[in-house]
Amino acid sequence: xxxxxxxxxxxxxxxxxxxxxxxxxxxxxxxxxxxxxxxxxxxxxxxxxxxxxxxxxxxxxxxxxxxxxxxxxxxxxxxxxxxxxxxxxxxxxxxxxxxxxxxxxxxxxxxxxxxxxxxxxxxxxxxxxxxxxxxxxxxxxxxxxxxxxxxxxxxxxxxxxxxxxxxxxxxxxxxxxxxxxxxxxxxxxxxxxx
Amino acid sequence: xxxxxxxxxxxxxxxxxxxxxxxxxxxxxxxxxxxxxxxxxxxxxxxxxxxxxxxxxxxxxxxxxxxxxxxxxxxxxxxxxxxxxxxxxxxxxxxxxxxxxxxxxxxxxxxxxxxxxxxxxxxxxxxxxxxxxxxxxxxxxxxxxxxxxxxxxxxxxxxxxxxxxxxxxxxxxxxxxxxxxxxxxxxxxxxxxxxxxxxxxxxxxxxxxxxxxxxxxxxxxxxxxxxxxxxxxxxxxxxxxxxxxxxxxxxxxxxxxxxxxxxxxxxxxxxxxxxxxxxxxxxxxxxxxxxxxxxxxxxxxxxxxxxxxxxxxxxxxxxxxxxxxxxxxxxxxxxxxxxxxxxxxxxxxxxxxxxxxxxxxxxxxxxxxxxxxxxxxxxxxxxxxxxxxxxxxxxxxxxxxxxxxxxxxxxxxxxxxxxxxxxxxxxxxxxxxxxxxxxxxxxxxxxxxxxxxxxxxxxxxxx
Numbered sequence: 001x002x003x004x005x006x007x008x009x010x011x012x013x014x015x016x017x018x019x020x021x022x023x024x025x026x027x028x029x030x031x032x033x034x035x036x037x038x039x040x041x042x043x044x045x046x047x048x049x050x051x052x053x054x055x056x057x058x059x060x061x062x063x064x065x066x067x068x069x070x071x072x073x074x075x076x077x078x079x080x081x082x083x084x085x086x087x088x089x090x091x092x093x094x095x096x097x098x099x100x101x102x103x104x105x106x107x108x109x110x111x112x113x114x115x116x117x118x119x120x121x122x123x124x125x126x127x128x129x130x131x132x133x134x135x136x137x138x139x140x141x142x143x144x145x146x147x148x149x150x151x152x153x154x155x156x157x158x159x160x161x162x163x164x165x166x167x168x169x170x171x172x173x174x175x176x177x178x179x180x181x182x183x184x185x186x187x188x189x190x191x192x193x194x
Numbered sequence: 195x196x197x198x199x200x201x202x203x204x205x206x207x208x209x210x211x212x213x214x215x216x217x218x219x220x221x222x223x224x225x226x227x228x229x230x231x232x233x234x235x236x237x238x239x240x241x242x243x244x245x246x247x248x249x250x251x252x253x254x255x256x257x258x259x260x261x262x263x264x265x266x267x268x269x270x271x272x273x274x275x276x277x278x279x280x281x282x283x284x285x286x287x288x289x290x291x292x293x294x295x296x297x298x299x300x301x302x303x304x305x306x307x308x309x310x311x312x313x314x315x316x317x318x319x320x321x322x323x324x325x326x327x328x329x330x331x332x333x334x335x336x337x338x339x340x341x342x343x344x345x346x347x348x349x350x351x352x353x354x355x356x357x358x359x360x361x362x363x364x365x366x367x368x369x370x371x372x373x374x375x376x377x378x379x380x381x382x383x384x385x386x387x388x389x390x391x392x393x394x395x396x397x398x399x400x401x402x403x404x405x406x407x408x409x410x411x412x413x414x415x416x417x418x419x420x421x422x423x424x425x426x427x428x429x430x431x432x433x434x435x436x437x438x439x440x441x442x443x444x445x446x447x448x449x450x451x452x453x454x455x456x457x458x459x460x461x462x463x464x465x466x467x468x469x470x471x472x473x474x475x476x477x478x479x480x481x482x483x484x485x486x487x488x489x490x491x492x493x494x495x496x497x498x499x500x501x502x503x504x505x506x507x508x509x510x511x512x513x514x515x516x517x518x519x520x521x522x523x524x525x526x527x528x529x530x531x532x533x534x535x536x537x538x539x540x541x542x543x544x545x546x547x548x549x550x551x552x553x554x555x556x557x558x559x560x561x562x563x564x565x566x567x568x569x570x571x572x573x574x575x576x577x578x579x580x581x582x583x584x585x586x587x588x589x590x591x592x593x594x595x596x597x598x599x600x601x602x603x604x605x606x607x608x609x610x611x612x613x614x615x616x617x618x619x620x621x622x623x624x625x626x627x628x629x630x631x632x633x634x635x636x637x638x639x640x641x642x643x644x645x646x647x648x649x650x651x652x653x654x655x656x657x
Contacts, residue, residue: 026425029373033358033366041358041495044436044446047504097629098519110629118521119510128506132443135345182513182523189558189612193621 045127049172052126056167057148059155065145066152069134078156080112087156089116093177116157120182122174125150147171313338316403320344321388323407326535332553332580332588333383334410336465341472342388342408344507345442348492352468352476357460361435361498364427371462371476377417377425380459384482384586385411385555386489387528389512392634398641400650402538405638406531409555411588412473414480416461423455432498436505437479440494447488448502449481453526457482457586460493483557483586484526485633487512517627528557530616531635532564532591532608538640541648545599550577553588556610560584563609564591570603570639577606585611597642603651605639619655628657 045051057065067076074080078087088096088111091104096111096118111117115125130146132138141149151166160166160174187194313329315322321342324334334340341347352371360366388408394400432451439445449458461480462469469475474491481489487507502508502524514522532554537543550568554561560583565574577591591606607616619636639651 023378027377029376030367030369030425033360033368037368038358038360038366041438042360042497043444044438044497044503044505046499046501095515095519095521097515097627098517100519102628113510113515115510121504121509124504124506124509127503131446132345132506135442138345138442138444178521181519181521182509183520185522185525185527187525187527187529189610189614191613191615193617193625 043127043130045123045130047121047123047172049123049168052123052168052171053143054168055143055147056165057144057146057151058165059148059152059160059162061144062148062150062152062155065141065149069141069145070149073134078114078153084114085112086115086153088112088114089157089177092158095178095181114157115153116159116177118178120176120179122150122154122159122171122176125153126171315340316407317341321408323393323403324410325403326407326409326533326553327402327538327541329535332411332590333465334412336412336467336470336473339410339412339464339470339473340386340388340408342486343441343443343472343491344445347472348441349471350440350476350492355476355494357477357494357496359422359426359496359498361496362429362432362500363498364429365425367426369422374417374460374462374477377421379415380418381413381415382457382459382480382482383411383413383584384480385409385528385588386486387555387557389485389487389525389632392636394650394652394655396650397652398649399539400652401540402533402535405650406533408486409588412464413466414459414461415463415466416459416477416480419458419460419479420455422460423451428498431500434499434502436495436497436499436503437488437490437493438495438497439474439478439490439492441492445487445490445507446503446505447490447507448499448505448524449479449488450502450524451498454481454484481526483528483559485512485528488526512632514632515627515629517623517625525633526557528555529633529635530554530556530558530561530608530610530614532561532606532616533638534566534604534606534640537604537642537648539648539650542646543597543642543648544646545597547594547596550593550595550604550606552577552591552606554591554606554608555586555588556608556612556614557586558614559586559611561589561591561608562611562613564589565607565609566591566593566595567605567639568593568595568597568602571605571637574607599644599646601642601644603639603641603654605637605651605654607637619657623657 043051066078072081073083074086079085090111091101094100094104094117096113119125126146129150130139130141133141147166150171151160151164154160154166154174155162155164159176164170313325315324315338322340324338324340329338355371356368357374358366358368386409391406391408393404393406396404428451434448434450437447437449459480460477461474462477464470464473469478474493477493478491479489479493508524512525514525516522532552534550534552536551537548550566552564554564561579564577564579566577567574575593577593580590580592583589609615616635616637622630622634622636636655639654641649641651643649
């Protein structure tokens with residue numbers, strides 16, 4: 001009887017061992033991603049300029065693109081409308097919040113958060129316009145159009161001169177007023193309110 | 195429990211008498227019948243009937259304040275049904291409810307809610323909010339899960355769908371939906387919350403749905419991100435990745451690998467079925483405890499890198515201007531928060547016993563305690579937490595309270611397992627400054643007038 005039980009138990013152990021195999025490092029699922037597919041999808045632009053395409057544009061050229069593609073929602077001068085304001089850097093060089101701003105404001109209406117006073121990287125503007133604008137037909141602007149309209153928004157915010165050419169070399173070198181205001185998240189839970 | 199049952203029943207009957215049975219003779223007869231039932235059988239019936247006619251925004255013991263068109267319509271339907279019930283009961287002479295008079299509907303392929311359950315999301319141009327005041331327990335029905343998207347809900351053919359993983363990986367790979375599903379799977383119940391989940395535009399007439407309906411909870415199922423990363427061979431120097439959606443905004447966020455790898459998954463199922471289109475069908479990133487937009491929906495590309503990409507949604511949006519003039523970036527984790535969902539505006543309460551109900555959650559782990567004050571914050575009592583209390587999950591809290599009929603304010607505050615205490619608005623303002631915009635989780639409350647009307651305690655969150 002005992003031997004029988006041992007045999008039965010042994011059989012179950014063997015089955016259990018057989019079922020519980022250790023998983024592999026890799027399963028081999030999925031297909032190698034073709035280079036062309038990656039190139040097609042990988043349109044992101046980084047602060048160091050990685051990802052910027054060939055092409056160029058100035059604020060002068062951008063004015064036409066802006067009027068045609070953007071002004072209806074963002075206002076003729078970028079002051080905002082149905083969509084958010086893009087231009088506005090009052091008071092010059094200051095964030096639209098914080099002690100310096102509050103001191104400056106004294107009774108004035110609030111300044112909106114804009115490319116000029118809040119965006120830390122000019123490359124982000126290129127990335128976002130190419131990625132998502134205009135909302136009704138995203139992805140339809142040429143690289144030159146995007147460089148131009150980005151130049152126009154930067155010039156309107158008095159960050160670059162009107163005649164400055166924006167391309168893969170110059171855009172990453174534009175220093176945005178808000179560049180150094182960003183700090184990493186330091187919240188860690190616990191009693192402190194942050 | 196027994197005490198609560200009787201009280202609810204009494205409240206239910208009172209509600210019927212004052213709000214329903216005053217209309218029409220058939221209805222009065224019905225009321226008489228209700229009164230004459232007596233005993234436990236009658237009590238049970240009254241509760242059931244209460245449930246049947248319950249308006250979406252009511253819980254069983256609190257009534258809606260103003261009778262709008264919707265309510266009148268619903269009442270008319272309900273009263274019609276009641277009259278029919280009464281007539282047929284008399285005709286049969288057996289005292290059977292109408293529902294028991296004939297064989298019911300046969301099994302079918304797809305269920306539907308009772309027509310009396312009319313809870314709805316509250317949509318705007320860019321989002322829709324979960325009707326928190328109507329929900330019980332902690333799971334949000336998938337069709338009531340909040341929505342937030344930047345360029346509408348895309349239609350994606352699951353057969354054509356591919357997730358591409360590339361960048362700092364040994365083997366750039368595409369995965370079809372079937373291939374994702376073939377990997378070992380994992381399920382996780384957790385909340386999602388939009389970074390901008392604090393609405394108070396309606397002042398004292400703010401509902402729980404307007405206040406914080408941009409949070410919902412589901413059981414999500416998918417493949418762990420760590421499994422996928424092992425499969426493609428993520429390089430040692432990779433510290434961040436870009437997650438990109440295939441909506442019209444090609445929405446992108448950079449995610450720090452170290453902070454999320456233990457819990458992140460690519461989810462393809464929600465509450466037991468495929469994701470809803472507005473939740474990212476056919477697959478989305480899911481980062482438990484973190485601001486909703488980082489859990490990129492309609493996920494079609496992951497690019498591994500050694501630094502963040504600084505996309506628009508992590509620079510100009512979803513960052514926190516602070517009182518000192520700096521801007522906090524990558525504020526992923528949702529701090530602890532609670533909200534009383536019942537009673538809430540526009541409910542009306544009556545003196546006597548009722549249950550204060552709400553939900554609490556923290557992106558840092560489990561809710562340890564929820565305290566409720568019934569005197570505007572002077573004293574606090576620990577609410578009962580519904581087990582199991584899951585990490586990074588909505589936790590239902592309840593406190594039984596006997597209201598004496600004097601005007602007051604009911605308030606809740608959550609404490610999580612790190613010891614973090616949900617802050618008052620003023621404390622948040624001190625740190626974040628006047629123009630803080632996202633990640634707001636202040637203590638909130640509801641004022642109860644001597645007439646029983648419930649209004650949002652707007653003063654508590656006003657500078």
